[in-house]
Amino acid sequence: MQGFEGFIYPNELELQWSVLIVLYPFITGLVAGAFILASLERVFNVEAVKPTYRLALLTALAFLMVAPLPLQLHLGHPERSFEMYLTPHTSSAMAMFGFVYLWYLMVVLVLEIWFDYRKDIVLAWQESKGLKRIIYGVMALGSRNLSAAALQIDERIGRFLTVIGIPSAFLLHGYVGFIFGSIKANPWWSSSMMPIVFLFSAIVSGIALITILYYLISWYRKTPVNQECVDTIARYLLYAFLIDFSLELLDLIHRIYEADESFKSLDFMVHTSLYMSHIIIQLLIGTVVPLLMLGSAQLFKIRPATRKLIYFIACILTLIGIFAMRWNVVIGGQLFSKSFLGYTTYKMQFATREGLLTAIVLLILPFLILAGLAHLLPPWDEEPKTARH
Amino acid sequence: MRENRRQFLNHASKLLVLTAPAAAAWPYIRAERPQDAPGYKMDEHWWGMAIDIDKCIGCGTCVRGCKAENNVLLTPQTSRTWVERYLVDTDDMDHPRVDSPNAAYDGFPDPGPQPETVKTFYVPKLCNHCMHSPCVQVCPVGATFESPDGVVLVDKSYCLGCRYCVQACPYGCRYIDPRTKTVDKCSLCYHRITKGLTTACCEVCPTGARALGNLKDPKDPIHKFLRENNVLVLKPQMATGSKTWYKGLDGAVR
Numbered sequence: 001m002q003g004f005e006g007f008i009y010p011n012e013l014e015l016q017w018s019v020l021i022v023l024y025p026f027i028t029g030l031v032a033g034a035f036i037l038a039s040l041e042r043v044f045n046v047e048a049v050k051p052t053y054r055l056a057l058l059t060a061l062a063f064l065m066v067a068p069l070p071l072q073l074h075l076g077h078p079e080r081s082f083e084m085y086l087t088p089h090t091s092s093a094m095a096m097f098g099f100v101y102l103w104y105l106m107v108v109l110v111l112e113i114w115f116d117y118r119k120d121i122v123l124a125w126q127e128s129k130g131l132k133r134i135i136y137g138v139m140a141l142g143s144r145n146l147s148a149a150a151l152q153i154d155e156r157i158g159r160f161l162t163v164i165g166i167p168s169a170f171l172l173h174g175y176v177g178f179i180f181g182s183i184k185a186n187p188w189w190s191s192s193m194m195p196i197v198f199l200f201s202a203i204v205s206g207i208a209l210i211t212i213l214y215y216l217i218s219w220y221r222k223t224p225v226n227q228e229c230v231d232t233i234a235r236y237l238l239y240a241f242l243i244d245f246s247l248e249l250l251d252l253i254h255r256i257y258e259a260d261e262s263f264k265s266l267d268f269m270v271h272t273s274l275y276m277s278h279i280i281i282q283l284l285i286g287t288v289v290p291l292l293m294l295g296s297a298q299l300f301k302i303r304p305a306t307r308k309l310i311y312f313i314a315c316i317l318t319l320i321g322i323f324a325m326r327w328n329v330v331i332g333g334q335l336f337s338k339s340f341l342g343y344t345t346y347k348m349q350f351a352t353r354e355g356l357l358t359a360i361v362l363l364i365l366p367f368l369i370l371a372g373l374a375h376l377l378p379p380w381d382e383e384p385k386t387a388r389h
Numbered sequence: 390m391r392e393n394r395r396q397f398l399n400h401a402s403k404l405l406v407l408t409a410p411a412a413a414a415w416p417y418i419r420a421e422r423p424q425d426a427p428g429y430k431m432d433e434h435w436w437g438m439a440i441d442i443d444k445c446i447g448c449g450t451c452v453r454g455c456k457a458e459n460n461v462l463l464t465p466q467t468s469r470t471w472v473e474r475y476l477v478d479t480d481d482m483d484h485p486r487v488d489s490p491n492a493a494y495d496g497f498p499d500p501g502p503q504p505e506t507v508k509t510f511y512v513p514k515l516c517n518h519c520m521h522s523p524c525v526q527v528c529p530v531g532a533t534f535e536s537p538d539g540v541v542l543v544d545k546s547y548c549l550g551c552r553y554c555v556q557a558c559p560y561g562c563r564y565i566d567p568r569t570k571t572v573d574k575c576s577l578c579y580h581r582i583t584k585g586l587t588t589a590c591c592e593v594c595p596t597g598a599r600a601l602g603n604l605k606d607p608k609d610p611i612h613k614f615l616r617e618n619n620v621l622v623l624k625p626q627m628a629t630g631s632k633t634w635y636k637g638l639d640g641a642v643r
Contacts, residue, residue: 007473007487009514009561013466016552016565076550076570083530083547094553095529184627185523185559338561339643341487 006342015334015346018354019327020070023362025176025198026326027067032173032199033206034060035109035165040236042162048232054379055217056210057116061109062370068101070362073353093179100168100175108168112161114141115154117377122146135376173202180329187262188333193251200244205322207237208315213370215312221380227304234311238294241318245287248325265340273335273343278328286321290314429583434538435604436577437632438591439614440513442639444598447472447511449493451590451599456494458578458589467564468492469575470515470590477641479506485641512635512642513599515590516541516562516575517623520630524554524563533572539604539632540579545571559627577601604632 004013038056040046072078085102088095114121122144125136174195180186181194211233218225255263270278293314297307331346349355403412414428455470456463465471472493476486490497503509518541525533525541532547533554548571555563555572566573578588582601586592591599602611614620614636621638622631635642 007489010465010468010471010489010492011555011561011564014564016555071551074551076552076565077548080530080547080549083549087530089528089531091526092529092531092553094527094551098529183523183527183557185557334556338559339487341485341643 003347004337004342004344006337007339008337008342008344009339012337012344015331015344017330017334018074018346019331019348019356019359020074020354020362022323022327022330023070023359024067025173025180025330026205026323027063027070027362027366028176029173029198029202029205029322029326030209031060031064031067031104031206032169032202033204033208034063034210035169035206036203037207037210037233037236039162039166039169042159043166046232046236048226048228049236051226051229051380052210052214052233054116054377055213055374056206057109057113058373058377058379059210059213059366059370060206061105061113062366062373064101064105064109065369066362066366069365070359073358073362093175093182097175097179100172104168104172108161108165112158112165113377114139115158115161118143118154119146119151120377139376170199174199180333185338186333187260188266188336189329191251193247197244197247197251200240200247201322201325203240204237204244205319207233207240208318208322211237211311211315212319215308217380223380225308227308230308230311234294234297234307234314237315237318238291238298241287241291241294245291248287262340265336265343269332269336269343273345274328274332277324278332282321282324282328286317286324290317290321293317429585431536431538433603433605434582436518436539436582437602437604437611437634438515438518438577438588439600439602439611439620440633440635441598441600441614442510442512442635442637444596445472445511445513446596446598447474447493447497448595449496450593450595451513452492452494454589454593455575458581459576461573462566462568463494465489465492465494467566467573469562469573470513472497473512473514473642474500475510475512475639475641476500476503477508477639478504479508480504482641510637510639512638513590514560514562514623515633516577517560517629517631517633518575518577520632521628523557523559523627523629527553527557529553536579540577540582541574542576542579543572543574545569545573548572559624559629 034056037049038053038060041049041053072081075081084095084098088098090096118140121136121140123146125133125140128136177195177198180189180198181191183189211230214230215225255266293310296302297310302310334344335346336343351357400412403415449472451470452468452472455461456468459469461467461469471489473487473489474493474497478484478486488497497511500509518535518539520535520539522533522535522541525535528534529551530547530549532545532549533541533543535541550565550570550572552565552572555565563572563574565571578586578590581588587601588599591601600611600614602614603609604611615634618636620634620636622634623638623642625631
């Protein structure tokens, strides 16, 4: 049981959604953001970000595979979760999310990756032996045709999938925002801004993650980081971040100016139990500082090597900030009583089903999946020396 | 003769496990037309609750009665019904002092001497059995539903335990039962009211502060209560279509 002050309804003594539900929008957001970055190259022909294209797709897939796990671990009866697909309640945002998720995973991401990699898979199947040959054979789904006409079809279908993938990615994370934003009982969540704020913060977090991964993989493979690529990505990150920050500020100003019945309660919370995670980590360290860093890289003449370092640090701070934002939405939305007369606390446990350890494992898992995927389907050119720099 | 014996055994075995009205209703329930069963007619009922704040003395008997009748855990965070005590200082109307120790299971301790400017009253709370329940709206599998006779119920064999409904209820009426890992809430003693009894909380209330009402029965006293008093629901701005009406509800109550 949690500690509390003031008056809270008796049933509010127990906090309902734990750190695992914080992970859920965080991970889903990374997926949507990574996909949007990938689509920049494919649909909008931003050639400079090409070195991150396949990496972004694989990262999106790896994280999307993990996205339902925190929800499953949180359910009282995970064995019944499939009922959401069999007997969905159509007025429930949560039930419909299951279909949005499935659509995105199977129709958009898996198909797009398959068409993009089909040539590589068939080539790998031809060249490999033993178990690997069987794996690639299965992955090729019986397809062996590498003629120019077939490859052109791959390209066209891939492009088409990316085009429908962009609204799908918007839908995926906008929908996560709707799950919270549509709860009228909770004034901290209830806002039509929520889906759009979630969407832009998702784009920001996805771009930041791919940038960090690109740096790490380049260092690991001892290949140089493509300056033009990271310059371009950092510019898009700045744009998306500015929109995201403006939307959040608009929401904040609107709440402060309207000051409805919930305002005093929420204001008190932001200045006490949420002060560290909201004001310091999310807004200051996770938003203002990286915005200033990214902005100064645009405004001032800074040496390329220094710029690279600035981007790297800014991206790490951005990810911390977006995680704090998810925390402040999910946990913050439960720290005040719906009576607006009291506050409760959240004590994270460690080695329990919904504890910190589980959360850490769930955050490491997508990177392991990504390593596996990258091993089977290398997202970079095979010969490091031939890579464009 | 043989047929008669079989019939007799059939009836006797039903009576052995079911109560008499349930046994009579059984064929209709099997045929998925429970409303045609003799005794309780679902389409002749539309349940609501009338609460008279002036009559509530904060004894907590309703809380004890509910927990005993419905086998509810005795912890405060598992409460189908509870009572809140408001101490409102007329010098400072904006900051009422509210408490509900152990969900008022043991009543309330003496607050001690209070200034003359303080008014005190008790507010019993329970599921409002809303007509447009936000909890029902968000349930991903339809495990919680509004029955045709106006009661919000939970199918525990279907509930995932996702807690979305707990978040969606503006009144804090829902909780997770740690024994079943599913959501639990006031069922308006559905097992009693369909047999012609009133709810446990209404049954045991010593002052008659609560009264169950069938809104489809024009002779039900709830109509007089709603007609002759100024009544209000909790958080009307939530527009949930609450069917729990309060007489004498103070503006300080949340």
